[in-house]
Amino acid sequence: MYVRHLRLDQFRTYEHLDLALPTQGLRISGRNASGKTSILEALVMLSTTRSPRTTTDREVVRWNSGDDYGVRPYFRIEAAVETHHGPRNVGINVELDAERQILARKQFLLNGDPVRAHDLVGALKCVLFSPEDVLLVSGAPSERRRQIDILISQIERSYLHALTQYGKILTQRNQLLKRFARERRSSRDPAAVNEISFWDEELVAAGSMVMAHRYNLVNRVSALVTARSAHLVHDVEIGFRYLPKLELPENNFPDGRDRHQIAAIFASAIESSRPEEFRRGVTVIGPHRDDFVFLIEGRGLASYGSRGQQRLAVVAYRLAEMDIIDEKSGERPILLLDDVLSELDSVHRDLLLIAVTDCDCQILVTSADASTLERAALQDLPTAVIRDGRLSIDGAS
Helix, strand or coil: CEEEEEEEEEECCEEEEEEECCCCEEEEEECCCCCHHHHHHHHHHHHHCCCCCCCCHHHHECCCCCCCCCCCCEEEEEEEEEECCEEEEEEEEEEECCCCCCEEEEEEEECCEEECHHHHECCECEEEECHHHHHHHHCCHHHHHHHHHHHHHHHCHHHHHHHHHHHHHHHHHHHHHHHHHHHCCCCCCHHHHHHHHHHHHHHHHHHHHHHHHHHHHHHHHHHHHHHHHCCCCCCCCEEEEEECCCCCCHHHCCCCCCHHHHHHHHHHHHHHCHHHHHHHCCCCCCHHHCEEEEEECCEEHHHHCCHHHHHHHHHHHHHHHHHHHHHHHCCCCEEEEECCHHHCCHHHHHHHHHHHHCCCCCEEEEECCHHHHCCHHHCCCCEEEEECCEEEECCEC
């Protein structure tokens, strides 16, 4: 899989950008805030429907968007993609209200036709490395869950559906529990129990599917992280483990986690936690409370690993993502390296580049320091420079 052409309109700092991408990829250099990261951000949005940098679409709309044409602020991004199954075009159109406060319209396009967000996810597959990735080790569990969700969603459409359903059910169930807490309803109240039981069943059905997918994928990710990290971090073993909020006996699932077995344990756990949930007014158990942990020699990497080891562990995780996507879909994803080389010393920089250039995929790598990109492993990638808002490749604008 590779991107042949990327078009941006009114996106971040770009009024318009038409970029023909070489099959092998591109080195992109330019000053900070020149628009390097915006190119990678647009590709990730086309892959996942969401920005990796912000939670609101307002922030990616160019500041003066719409002024020249007397229309409401908007952005459009579009990519022509080559896959094993033939060419496809993916696009996103967003329009804000005149005050730039409310999302007026968001449209997803696949081969020119409007589709649901679910149908666009994974049509273009990307893996992004960024300097903030080290927070996957030491940051909040929510970000680790989000990254796992993005990975599985690109390769398992049923997972994205189950995850979306779970989120909706969880919201409804929590609203009901908040009312029970406010009214001081007892968990032994037959009417209250009967009312919550419907949402219990729905939560178990969607949540057990989410957890089964996570278990089965993370088993493979863990093995790949260990294998990949062995070439990056010497003398210690790096691991990756799923820590579900639901307690599942390890020896009960020799052949992977079965959704029906998980559902039975989940249903029992919900019943046991009912007094606490009625008292607190919130769902206390389920995949929304899951975590994933990086390990070094079997201990928490966040506590026992150096900053450099943490960064390289995340590199190994991103490489494992690429391997998983390839295994499950038969497509090598686009690899996006956003100014990560400057975060590593020379030795580990070369180890990373050797690993990624062996991936047999299209690579886009950015840096504010052009000399950082002058590495032997990147010599086959054409060079692009951004100056004064204009991008030129090998001297051609």
